[in-house]
Amino acid sequence: MVESIQKLGRTGIEFISALGRSGVFLLRAIMGLSFTRKGVGLLVKQFYQVGVLSLIIIIVSGMFIGMVLGLQGYSILVDYGSEQAVGQMVALTLVRELGPVVTALLFAGRAGSALTAEIGLMKATEQLSSLEMMGVDPMRHIIAPRFWAGFMSLPILAAIFSAVGIFGGMLVSVDWLGVYDGAFWSNMQSAVEFDADVVNGMIKAVVFGLVVTWIAVFQGYDLIPTSEGISNATTKTVVYSSLAILGLDFLLTAVMFGGL
Amino acid sequence: MSSYIEVENLSFSRGYRKIFNGLSLSIPRGKVTAIMGPSGIGKTTLLKLIGGQLRPEGGRVLVDGQDFQTLGRDELFKARAKMGMLFQSGALFSDLTVYENVAFPLRAHTKLPEDMIRDIVIMKLNAVGLRGARDMKPSELSGGMTRRVALARSIVLDPALIMYDEPFAGQDPIAMGVLVQLIRLLNDTLGLTSVLVSHDIAESLSICDHAIVIADGRVIGAGSPEELRRSDSALVKQFVNGLPDGPVPFHFPARDYKDDLLGVDDSDLLGLGGGRG
């Protein structure tokens, strides 16, 4: 009994302390961005690693999700004779919800886990220590470029996801199932509002980008430098990010669309 | 004899284990100092405390009269550019070639033109005998080669202080001989201060000007290699002659060996028996 209370207390203290560490860490990662030639070079390299290399999975998934939405939307709407509305349904679902959420989930699995493992391995092999001893701040040289690249890539990836998804939905409903394409596009145009839907979707993507990259980079930097520690931290990145994305999505949706 | 590094009454612990408890020592300027001690005694930890990577719990460390704990982050990084450290594992950047690894500190701290960087890198790689390996990736190097590349990298900025963590481990006799000469040569020609951490007693004593033996979190002997060899302290004798039995324990602190084998319940012993064995 006493032991379990002690354990609870210890877990609580550890949680609070990790929260504090990660908060300080976030600030230093944000401040660590530099616009010297070297700093920009590092950032571009990470943009490639984190963003460009995630493009394939984002495009393929967006395509399939859009196609599924087109099929499902059509089969539901056709019963009411309103299959022209499929365009607006696909677009709204993607722009408001699936674009940011699925992109963020995929991003956590593809780029987030890679960031954690990479930074963790650098820690385990003392590369971070040796940077420090060379007088190069690993926060600036390693952490900040990765953090910023991840954080800025996600909204762009989410936009690409939605665009590809809409294209996939059109392929299925217009080219395959024969929905009139004029109605498909004009319904979509009149239903999707820029500030209500597009901007809100982008805000979600920005928030998810911040949270996922923060979790990934912090888990890598804070892990216990052993092979077991690295595998634990990689798992934690994916699990915590996914939970955070879904939880935050509910909160944001409630605020943006739920009239809260 | 003026000292470059002054460790005063230092204490530090990992978890519940006190690694240093009131450790004091001084490292003379411009000489090769060997710090020796059994494995796990905290030699690497001491180097990290000197470099300001770890914060002492008590006491202080002065490097060239400067206490790193009083410096801000930026000043600290600037101060560190004047010291080189050879890590036990080498710690090369795994995504860069050997050449780029050695060039890294130059690119980070100087604005030298590319051809000058090239000359310096080639010179340093030549000094460690690995000029031919410049295009290899760290994953393609052997352990001994890794450490020599790391050595080239740690001297590329011509630091005022260089710390070697186990430079001899994993070196064949020829490379070992070259390294010993190199450490000596660097020290004498560049006028830097060298600190060498090792349990390779014979090699260390053969190149150092000053040796410090640590055990049990404190200094058990210090002086020139000659003085240490002639010391009548049983501790120092055991260490210098590499005898397994003697006052320096070979075992990490543990409970009684017999109890351990017989599986006597841990909880009975933890309170009283922790120090036995």
Ligand SMILES: Nc1ncnc2c1ncn2[C@@H]1O[C@H](COP(=O)(O)OP(=O)(O)OP(=O)(O)O)[C@@H](O)[C@H]1O
């Ligand atoms: N990150 C860490 N967390 C917890 N304990 C550690 C950590 N690093 C080292 N220790 C402990 O501190 C003690 C000193 O470690 P250190 O690496 O300084 O030893 P060392 O003298 O360099 O040993 P060796 O000669 O084998 O390299 C060890 O007993 C080790 O258990």
Ligand SMILES: [Mg+2]
């Ligand atoms: Mg060590």
